[in-house]
Amino acid sequence: AQSVSQHNHHVILSEAASLELGCNYSYGGTVNLFWYVQYPGQHLQLLLKYFSGDPLVKGIKGFEAEFIKSKFSFNLRKPSVQWSDTAEYFCAVMIYNQGGKLIFGQGTELSVKP
C-alpha cells in the first residue's frame, strides 16, 4: 500500500538553528510531492511542491525541499529557523492520475525556542 513516513514526530530547535525534516514515500510510479504547514490555530497551507524538473524546490518563508527519486525521499530544509516557524509540518504524496488523492505523513511538530 502507498504510504508516507515522516521520521520525526516532534523536533525542538533554538532560533537560527538549521532544520531538516525527513519524508519518505512508498510508491514506484510517478508522484507529485508536497509539504504543507499548519500554524497553531490555522488551516493547512502549502509550503512547497514538486511536480517535475529541478529536484530542488523552493517554497515560501525560506523553505526548500529536495526530491531524491532513488531514495523515495522529499526532505524539507531551512538554513535558519525562526520562532514563527513553530508549526506542524506534513509531507504528502499525490499519486499521478488518482483523482487528486493526497496521502499524508503523520506530521512533524516543530517547536522553535526564542
Next chain:
Amino acid sequence: DTAVSQTPKYLVTQMGNDKSIKCEQNLGHDTMYWYKQDSKKFLKIMFSYNNKELIINETVPNRFSPKSPDKAHLNLHINSLELGDSAVYFCASSQERTGDTGELFFGEGSRLTVL
C-alpha cells in the same frame, strides 16, 4: 474572505446522534474533498467530488454521506455517531478534476467530539 470555510468549527455530541458539517469554497474550484485527521494526526482522504459528481470514495462506513448541492459546497452528514468518529474533519478544494497539477486549499477543520 475565507477561501474554504467549514461550519461548525467545534461540535460535541452524544453517541447515536446524526450531525452535519458544512463546507463552502469561493475559489471557483471544480473539485472538493473531505479528509479526516485522527488522534495521531494522520490525515486520510474520505471523499472527493468534482462538479457534484463523486470521484473518490475511500473505505468509509456508509454512515458517512457526502452531499454536494453545487460545486461550491460539499457537506458531510454522519449518522449514528460512534466514539471512533471523534476527529478533526478537513474540507479542501482544488482547481482541476484530477488535482494532478494543482494544490489543495484546506479549510480550518471541524473538531468533532463524540461522547
